[in-house]
Amino acid sequence: MMMVDSFTKVFLVAVCLSTFSFGSLEDLTRWYYFCSNATTLTGNIVYAANVDQLFSYLSTKATEHDGFFNTTAGQEPNMVYGLFLCRGDARPEICRDCINLAAADVVKLCPNQSWAIIWYNQCMLRYSNRSIFSSMAERPNVSLSYRVDAMEPYRFNRLVATVMKDIATRAPNATSRTKKFSTKEATFNAFQTLYSLAQCTPDISSEDCYRCLQDAIADLQFHLGGKQSGFAMYPSCTAQYQTSPFYSLNQTGLAKPPVSPQHPLLLPPPPPPGKRGISSQTVIKIVVSTVGFLVLSCFLCCVLGWKATKKLTARKTRNDELKAMALQSLRFDLSIIEAATKNFAEVNKIGAGGFGSVYKNLKNKDS
Structure with a gap:
């Protein structure tokens, strides 16, 4: 067996790139990829040709x-075995360009690998x-963020958890039978809105989709809590949130979110679990009483x-x-x-x- 020659690879990349709508390339960003580095197929020209x-x-x-x-x-x-999944709101030409770019990239990034996965x-x-096909996979996966801290992290995390x-x-x-895809927006404050997205490959069951998204969201909260953005990418599902729009807000055939409140969420965060909140009136009563x-x-x-001191003085x-009276009673005139x-x-x-002489008193008892 022999390796695929360089001309074949260059030709494949050229074919993929020739179909691009170059105006959309600036909208495509590679996020992450994994290759089977431990299992290479060097010399297997048949498998490489099939790829x-x-x-x-x-x-x-x-x-x-x-x-x-x-x-x-x-x-x-x-x-x-191969598959692709485009984001639920992506237009057909954007989807095509993304898949072509991903195919061209993976040839260069993962040459002669038995498997690979790449996310844009x-x-x-x-x-x-x-x-x-038709089986939920959670490995390999990755969680990424722009690493910008959110204001009021505790309240922001609560909002992310609720929306996700x-x-x-x-x-x-x-509602679309070919897409397991949903988005939602929620107002965080007067200046920031939370945009969120969840999607699964349509070939897995609804139960597996829900379980995959739950695990992806848990990864987001564990690794990226308090950040303004988060992206959890699994082979079978994706969960994302961000404080700036990153998907089309005019979508049809998708699971529509309920209308979000139009005013900022100004309620203070609740106390930690197991503890009850104390109102300001209760606090004032306690302070005044104390x-x-x-x-x-x-x-x-x-x-x-004061009373004890007065009694002691008396x-x-x-x-x-x-x-003084006792001393006075012991004094006698010389006569x-x-x-x-x-x-x-x-x-x-x-x-x-030592004090002098002692005499007996000769006076009678009546004197």
């Missing part, structure tokens, strides 16, 4: 199948050496302290008076003492100590 044939066939069908088409090329064991802002192209949940419910049951209790407590403490004064001791007669002296 080229697949891309050529998909390109011719890009304007005929309402934005989605899947097919195969070649025979087993070298059969190639207007389309997705995917091929594999195994069947990829709504379109994830409506997209699987879109301050009143503190003032009354301080007043009572001052009154009780008690001390009374004790001083009693001591009384001389009479009692017969002028300090030695016969009346009964002893002596």
